[in-house]
Amino acid sequence: MSINTTCPYCGVGCGVIAQVDAANNIVSIAGDPAHPANFGRLCSKGSALGQTLGSEGRLLYPRINGQRASMNAALDHVAAGFQRVVDEHGPDAVALYVSGQLLTEDYYVANKLMKGFIGTANIDTNSRLCMSSAVSGHKRAFGEDLVPVCYEDLELADLIVLVGSNTAWCHPVLYQRIAQAKQQRPGVQIVVIDPRRTMTCEIADLHLPVRGGSDVWLFNGLLAYLHQQGHTAHDFVTDHTEGLDEALQAALASAGDLEGVAAACGIHADRLLEFYRLFASRARVVTAFSMGVNQSTAGTDKVNSIINCHLLTGRIGQPGAGPFSITGQPNAMGGREVGGLATMLAAHMDIEDARHRELVQRFWRSPRMVVKPGLKAVELFDAIHDGKVKAVWIMATNPVVSLPDADKVKAALRRCELVVVSDCFENTDTNEFAHVLLPAAGWGEKDGTVTNSERRISRQRAFQPLSGEARPDWWLICEVARRLGFDNGFNYDNAHEIFLDHAALSKLNSGERAFDIGGLAKLTSAEYDALEPVQWPVPARGHAGTPRLLQSGRFYRRESKARFVPTAPRAPVNALQEEFPWVLNTGRIRDQWHTMTRTGRAPTLASHLPEPYIDMHAQDALLSAVSEGQLARVETQWGALVARVKTSGEMPRGMVFVPIHWNGANASDARVGALVNPVVDPVSGEPEFKHTPARVTPFTVNWHGFVLARTPLPNLDTTWWTAIRGEHFMRYEIAGRGRPPSADWAHELLHASSSDADWIEYSDPASGVFRGVLLIEERIAGCVFISPRTDLPSRAWLSSLFAKRRVSDKDRVSLLNGGTAAAADDPGPMVCSCFGVGRNTLCKAIARERLATPQDVGRKLKAGTNCGSCLPEIRQLLAQ
Ligand SMILES: Nc1nc2c(c(=O)[nH]1)N[C@H]1C(S)=C(S)[C@@H](COP(=O)(O)OP(=O)(O)OC[C@H]3O[C@@H](n4cnc5c(=O)[nH]c(N)nc54)[C@H](O)[C@@H]3O)O[C@H]1N2
Ligand SMILES: Nc1nc2c(c(=O)[nH]1)N[C@H]1C(S)=C(S)[C@@H](COP(=O)(O)OP(=O)(O)OC[C@H]3O[C@@H](n4cnc5c(=O)[nH]c(N)nc54)[C@H](O)[C@@H]3O)O[C@H]1N2
Ligand code: SF4
Ligand SMILES: [Mo]
Numbered sequence: 026m027s028i029n030t031t032c033p034y035c036g037v038g039c040g041v042i043a044q045v046d047a048a049n050n051i052v053s054i055a056g057d058p059a060h061p062a063n064f065g066r067l068c069s070k071g072s073a074l075g076q077t078l079g080s081e082g083r084l085l086y087p088r089i090n091g092q093r094a095s096m097n098a099a100l101d102h103v104a105a106g107f108q109r110v111v112d113e114h115g116p117d118a119v120a121l122y123v124s125g126q127l128l129t130e131d132y133y134v135a136n137k138l139m140k141g142f143i144g145t146a147n148i149d150t151n152s153r154l155c156m157s158s159a160v161s162g163h164k165r166a167f168g169e170d171l172v173p174v175c176y177e178d179l180e181l182a183d184l185i186v187l188v189g190s191n192t193a194w195c196h197p198v199l200y201q202r203i204a205q206a207k208q209q210r211p212g213v214q215i216v217v218i219d220p221r222r223t224m225t226c227e228i229a230d231l232h233l234p235v236r237g238g239s240d241v242w243l244f245n246g247l248l249a250y251l252h253q254q255g256h257t258a259h260d261f262v263t264d265h266t267e268g269l270d271e272a273l274q275a276a277l278a279s280a281g282d283l284e285g286v287a288a289a290c291g292i293h294a295d296r297l298l299e300f301y302r303l304f305a306s307r308a309r310v311v312t313a314f315s316m317g318v319n320q321s322t323a324g325t326d327k328v329n330s331i332i333n334c335h336l337l338t339g340r341i342g343q344p345g346a347g348p349f350s351i352t353g354q355p356n357a358m359g360g361r362e363v364g365g366l367a368t369m370l371a372a373h374m375d376i377e378d379a380r381h382r383e384l385v386q387r388f389w390r391s392p393r394m395v396v397k398p399g400l401k402a403v404e405l406f407d408a409i410h411d412g413k414v415k416a417v418w419i420m421a422t423n424p425v426v427s428l429p430d431a432d433k434v435k436a437a438l439r440r441c442e443l444v445v446v447s448d449c450f451e452n453t454d455t456n457e458f459a460h461v462l463l464p465a466a467g468w469g470e471k472d473g474t475v476t477n478s479e480r481r482i483s484r485q486r487a488f489q490p491l492s493g494e495a496r497p498d499w500w501l502i503c504e505v506a507r508r509l510g511f512d513n514g515f516n517y518d519n520a521h522e523i524f525l526d527h528a529a530l531s532k533l534n535s536g537e538r539a540f541d542i543g544g545l546a547k548l549t550s551a552e553y554d555a556l557e558p559v560q561w562p563v564p565a566r567g568h569a570g571t572p573r574l575l576q577s578g579r580f581y582r583r584e585s586k587a588r589f590v591p592t593a594p595r596a597p598v599n600a601l602q603e604e605f606p607w608v609l610n611t612g613r614i615r616d617q618w619h620t621m622t623r624t625g626r627a628p629t630l631a632s633h634l635p636e637p638y639i640d641m642h643a644q645d646a647l648l649s650a651v652s653e654g655q656l657a658r659v660e661t662q663w664g665a666l667v668a669r670v671k672t673s674g675e676m677p678r679g680m681v682f683v684p685i686h687w688n689g690a691n692a693s694d695a696r697v698g699a700l701v702n703p704v705v706d707p708v709s710g711e712p713e714f715k716h717t718p719a720r721v722t723p724f725t726v727n728w729h730g731f732v733l734a735r736t737p738l739p740n741l742d743t744t745w746w747t748a749i750r751g752e753h754f755m756r757y758e759i760a761g762r763g764r765p766p767s768a769d770w771a772h773e774l775l776h777a778s779s780s781d782a783d784w785i786e787y788s789d790p791a792s793g794v795f796r797g798v799l800l801i802e803e804r805i806a807g808c809v810f811i812s813p814r815t816d817l818p819s820r821a822w823l824s825s826l827f828a829k830r831r832v833s834d835k836d837r838v839s840l841l842n843g844g845t846a847a848a849a850d851d852p853g854p855m856v857c858s859c860f861g862v863g864r865n866t867l868c869k870a871i872a873r874e875r876l877a878t879p880q881d882v883g884r885k886l887k888a889g890t891n892c893g894s895c896l897p898e899i900r901q902l903l904a905q
Contacts, residue, residue, distance in 0.1 A: 028488040029057055031475055032071045033126065033468040034618050036352030037198045038477025039063035039071055040558065043469065043488045052078055052469070052488070061558055062176065062477055068197035069616050069630060069858050069894040076627035078469055078489070084451045085493025088462040096494055100501070103418065103461055104508030106443040110416040111143065116393070120147035120405055120414045123365060124421035125155065125354030128473030128485060130523040131498035132356070133363040134515065135420065136371060138502055139399075140364070141391030142511045146376060146399030147414065149367040151422040153402035156357045157366065157709040158319040159350035162328025165590050165708075166336070167575070168582030169373055169538055170361055174311060174347040175479040175560065175572040180206040181345030184307040186216045188240065188331065189317015189715075193224040193897045194615040196315075196351055199478075201893050204228050214303055218243065219317055220610065221640075221682060222675045224897035227904075233300060234677050236291035237608050237716050241323055241594035243297075244330035245276035246286035250301045251337055258339030265578040265586055266336050272589035276333075279594045289594070291677075304334070309345030316353070316612065320714040322597055324706040329590035336587055342575035351478050358476035362540055362561075363527060367399035368710075372531040373540040384533050389514060401710035403429065403703050410437035418445040418505075420498055421465065423620040425454040426688045429712045430663045431698030447501055450622045454689045454696070464495040468623075471497055473520040476561070480571075482542070483558040499523060521553045535564065538581055544568045597716040598704050605718035607645065608680045609661060611697050612715070615894055616858055617686040625691060628752040632855035635749050635820070636758055637668040637687040637695035639721065642676045649721040654815045656724040656745060656760055659683060661717045664699030667724045667745055681721060692747040728765035728793060730811035732757040733823055734775060741774075753827040754807075756820060771797040771809040782806070787841045798840045803831045808840070818844030819851040821863050856902070857888035857895045867902055877903065 026047065032039045040060020044053045054075045058065035087099035094102070110118050123135050139148040152160075163170045176199065179185060185203060192200040207213045207228055217229040218240070226232045235243060251257065252273055262269055280286045283301075287294035304310060312335065318327045332341075332348045340346035352358050364371040374381035376398050386394040400408055406428060408414040417438075428434045438444050438458035446459035449467035456462055469489040476482050496504075499520060506515035517523050525546055532543030544563040548556065559570035580587040597608075616630040624630050639659055641649070651657040657670045659681065668683060676682060687695035702717040726744060737755045741748075744761040768788055771777075775797070777784045783800040793813040799806045805826045810817050822844055826832055832840075844851070852863030867888060876882050879899050883890040889899050 026488070028486050029484070030486040030488065031355065031483045032067065032074065033355050033485070034070050035196055036354060036357055036478040037062055037196050038355060038475060038481060038483055039067055039198055040483065041067065041071065041074065045488050060483070062479070062481060062483075063198045066198045066201055067892055069892045070618055070624055072859060072892045073624070073627040073630050074468070076629065077623045080492050082450055082452065082626060083467070083492050083495070084448055084456070084462060084464040085495065086464060087494065090460055096496070099461055099463060100504045100508060103445050103463070104505050107143070107416050107505070108509060110443065114415060116143050116145035117147055118414055119143060119145065119416045120400065120409070120418075122402065122405060122417060122419045122422065122424060123148060123150045125150060125152045125357040125360050126421045127356060127360065127498055128471060128475060128520070129356060129359035129363060129527060130473040130520040131502065132360050132365045133371070133523055133527045134499050134502045134506070134517070136364050137389060137514060138506045138511070140370065140395045141386065141389040142393065142506065142514055143509070144393030144395060146367050146395040146397065147405065148365065148399060149402045149405050150360055150365045151402070151424070151427060152354070152357050152360050152366060153710055154320070154427065154712055154714070155316070155353045156319065156350070156361065158321070158324030158706055158711045159328055160361060160366070161325040161709040162332060163350070165325070166329055166332045166588055167580050169540070171539055171574050171581070172350055172358070172478065172480060173342055173574040174349045176202060177572065178311050178345050178347060178349070179203050179313070181309060182311040183212065183309045183345070184214045184216070184303055186218065186304070186310065186312040187225060188218040188312060188314040190313060190315035190351060191219065191223040191225050191612065192313070192351070193227065195613050197615075197892070197894045199351070200225065204896070214307070216300055216303065220677050220680055224615075224901070227897040227900045231296065231300060231303070233290070233292050233296060236289070237610060237680060238321060238323065238597040239290040239594075240318060240327045241330045241592050242280055242286050242289040244327070244334055245592060245594060246280035246283070246297070247301055247304060247334050248273065248276040248330070248337060249280050251305055251334060254305055256305050256338055258337065261339030261578065262337065265580065266589060267586045268589040268591070269337070271591045272333050275591035275593050308340065309343075310335075310340050311345065311347060311349050313349040313351050315351045317715060319711055321711070321716065322704055322706050322713045323595055324711045325708040326590075326592040326594070330592040333589050333592070336589055342573060342578060344573065355477070356475040358478065358480060359474065359482075362476060362531070367401055367405070372527075372534055373538045374534070385530070388530050388533065391514060401705070403705050403710065403712060406434050406437050409441050412440065415441065416443035417441060418447070419455060420447045423453050423455045423622065423688070425458065426620040426696055426698050427685070428698055429701035429714065430703040431696060431701070432664055433703070447498060448622070449495065452690050453620065453622055463501050464493060465501065466491050466495045466497045470495065473499070474524060474556070480560045481558050482556075482561060484554075484556050486554075521548070521550050524548070524553060539574055597713055598702065602718070605661060605720050607641070607719045607721060609659060609700060609717040609719035610680050610682045610715045611685050611701065612682065614684045614686065617684070619686060620688050621686050621691060626750060628750055629858045629861075631749045631751055631756070632821070632824075632861070633858050634684070635756060636747055637666070637684060637692055638671045639668045640671045640673050640676050640682040641721065642678050643672040645678060645681070646670060646672050651721060651723050656726060658722050658724045659700065659719050660722070661700040661702070661719045663702060663717070666697060666700060667694045681719060687747065691749060693745050695747065725762075726760040727762055728811055728813050729760045729815050729817060730766070730809065731759060731817060731820060732774065732807065732809050733820070733827065734807040735805075735827065738774060751824050751827070754824065756824070765793050765795065765811050765813070768795060768797060771795065774809065775799045775807040785837065785841060794843075796841060796843060800832060804829070805832050810843070819853070821853060821855065822851045825852070856898050859891035860887045862886050862888035864902065867899065871902060879903070
């Protein structure tokens with residue numbers, strides 16, 4: 026059986042074909058060649074989706090206070106708890122905290138329940154941490170939350186500006202489309218604006234390593250430059266916009282001269298001018314932006330300063346031109362369509378507008394309509410902390426890891442009277458705080474729709490039965506709604522029925538707002554099942570969808586005009602300079618998805634960057650008395666963590682970078698959310714995730730080590746540890762203070778006393794070096810390596826032994842002498858996770874065989890020929 030569905034990770038929204046061999050319980054995953062987002066491509070995460078299926082680690086049954094309960098009892102408990110709080114304290118004392126990883130249908134009923142039936146807008150979503158600055162910027166400029174462009178525009182553009190986006194790692198398939206366009210038309214120019222020199226820069230013609238938070242200066246400067254150099258599209262500006270004078274004034278006040286702007290952005294004036302000239306000279310420009318723009322206390326202004334430049338030049342709504350907010354989560358866009366944020370109503374209507382409220386209320390036949398916006402994510406958790414919100418239901422998000430000041434989030438949940446969590450997995454950091462756990466259907470079991478970055482609605486289709494007692498999120502919500510007495514509004518039998526309501530509600534927008542999918546409101550069940558990917562608006566039945574918006578120059582504000590928003594730049598809050606000299610920037614790595622509840626289960630994804638790390642400039646490392654490979658502590662006013670130091674060469678002076686993925690389940694001390702300043706953008710409420718003042722100090726330990734074990738071990742309880750899944754083994758990195766672990770400890774840890782075990786040991790108490798290897802029937806079952814230094818044997822080489830039927834005599838010798846004899850076989854750090862090709866292997870082949878292009882490398886080693894996520898790294902190695 027073969028099912029077409031959509032990848033559940035990033036907002037590119039790639040089509041996936043799941044080939045199910047039910048008899049043998051095998052699911053193979055491939056890109057859908059017909060899907061217009063990816064035309065068959067998948068990145069490393071999408072390619073590894075098959076490895077994340079299966080019931081291991083899943084939350085299979087409901088629990089109440091830790092005890093297994095029936096679904097009925099759990100749902101009754103949730104409804105009774107919510108009812109009691111509403112009765113005693115009013116509707117604003119309950120809340121939902123949901124996610125851009127819900128399907129549109131789940132999201133629709135969650136929003137309906139809160140805003141139309143319980144009667145509170147206290148439903149916010151993790152999109153507040155992600156897209157809300159883009160939403161606010163779009164609304165201010167266009168009157169509606171609109172993304173005018175489509176992916177094809179990236180291929181038509183002559184200049185692509187990537188601002189605060191590590192596209193190579195975070196939207197890899199989009200990046201591959203850009204890279205291919207450049208290959209076909211080498212004249213296409215690519216500019217990357219990012220303080221870090223990320224892998225995305227491998228195809229860039231120009232990289233501007235701007236100072237964190239300085240984007241508004243940069244784009245105000247561009248606006249002034251374009252205006253002064255005569256690039257204003259006068260007719261467009263006169264007919265379709267308002268407010269240019271105020272915006273120009275604000276721009277000129279902050280960005281009068283090139284030198285001043287360059288200084289504010291911390292870059293060379295020559296480079297800045299090069300960028301401005303490029304932008305001025307190309308009519309077809311797409312400015313694509315992501316979290317380096319949105320996640321900032323100036324996030325909304327950053328968005329508007331970008332849009333202003335496109336409005337001034339009329340480069341919007343035209344093929345190959347426009348501002349492009351790339352969405353993070355698979356359904357970040359769908360969530361906004363249904364009004365999943367506390368500040369929106371459904372179908373792009375406004376809470377503050379009495380007429381909109383009435384329209385929605387009449388459509389829903391709802392008893393109690395909200396009248397004012399609810400609490401935004403950070404405020405919401407503060408209100409829980411302060412006891413104002415007493416019951417919360419968290420759905421498809423892991424806030425104990427992902428919110429700023431995340432230790433305060435723990436404290437808030439600890440105090441909360443009723444915490445309900447629905448998740449697909451058992452051991453998330455947030456589940457620990459749940460009074461009621463509800464098992465949610467996972468990818469492959471769920472059915473509904475998602476909308477990607479280019480407004481394209483695609484079906485996610487189920488290809489597996491539900492695991493255990495797991496149920497789709499919409500079903501759980503409807504069951505609770507009915508138990509609250511709202512039978513009428515929540516009698517849905519399936520996702521199709523919900524979708525029809527959502528589409529019909531959007532029809533009320535007809536002509537007034539762009540979001541109108543009324544043409545899908547009469548789909549039969551069979552048509553819904555067969556729905557092909559389509560871009561909204563879809564105003565009439567049979568309409569083919571709308572690739573590009575705003576082509577007529579008509580906007581969704583008064584007099585149909587777009588607005589230039591004046592943006593006065595301001596620097597991020599950067600208190601306590603002396604004590605906290607560095608800026609902590611946080612973000613993503615290539616092969617992990619957020620808090621790793623899913624990608625952490627895929628062995629091929631673990632090898633690329635297996636440990637939490639702190640990347641910093643070598644000079645700053647020196648000043649902080651830390652060095653590559655050592656452990657260090659990063660500390661801010663809010664919290665601290667310990668991770669391995671890296672001086673990759675990507676970091677500018679003054680900034681340190683820590684990935685967001687590690688959490689309490691896979692590291693002793695690497696939850697970076699605990700360190701992040703909870704300050705937010707005043708308009709959007711989006712947190713400043715990229716800019717917290719921090720200091721870095723050495724984390725002194727007496728010994729380092731690691732354990733590889735074929736079967737997972739209980740908590741290692743060493744001073745510092747991390748755990749990650751490999752192919753046929755678990756890998757634990759450990760370090761400690763005091764005396765190094767003894768041979769007995771290692772022996773016991775790996776259960777080396779069983780009768781068929783063969784235990785090889787090398788121990789030198791004087792130097793503190795210990796090596797122990799457990800073989801069972803000549804296969805490696807586990808190993809422990811301890812040393813006072815970090816110069817431990819190659820994990821890549823040892824890992825490869827786990828795939829062998831038999832450990833050879835040569836390998837045995839290498840095991841005991843600490844891997845030195847095997848150095849020649851060491852593949853080095855992983856680059857291509859699909860084919861397991863490491864950096865050493867690549868470098869050797871490149872040098873020996875004189876390989877010159879990624880294609881040469883692919884032919885020789887296969888590396889880069891499957892998903893292509895590692896091509897930027899291969900290009901970098903070739904260049905070196
Ligand atoms: N592999 C992977 N891919 C993902 C995800 C994942 O978890 N893993 N998550 C998805 C989600 S939800 C999202 S939101 C997207 C995020 O996608 P991106 O936004 O591309 O990813 P980030 O790593 O958060 O940050 C992007 C870049 O912003 C830069 N930056 C920091 N401060 C500034 C600044 O002041 N100005 C500028 N111009 N740049 C700055 C950072 O150095 C960083 O390189 O990725 C999606 N894709
Ligand atoms: N420091 C720092 N923090 C950040 C960011 C940053 O750049 N820096 N980025 C922010 C951004 S942009 C985002 S989007 C967030 C993401 O942060 P989170 O949303 O907290 O991260 P996830 O790990 O994706 O959490 C999703 C949870 O839902 C579960 N799940 C998956 N599918 C389903 C489903 O269908 N139903 C249910 N009920 N559960 C499901 C998963 O197992 C997982 O526990 O992090 C934010 N936090
Ligand atoms: S780029 Fe990768 S993670 Fe994003 S949707 Fe496509 S396959 Fe999934
Ligand atoms: Mo996100």
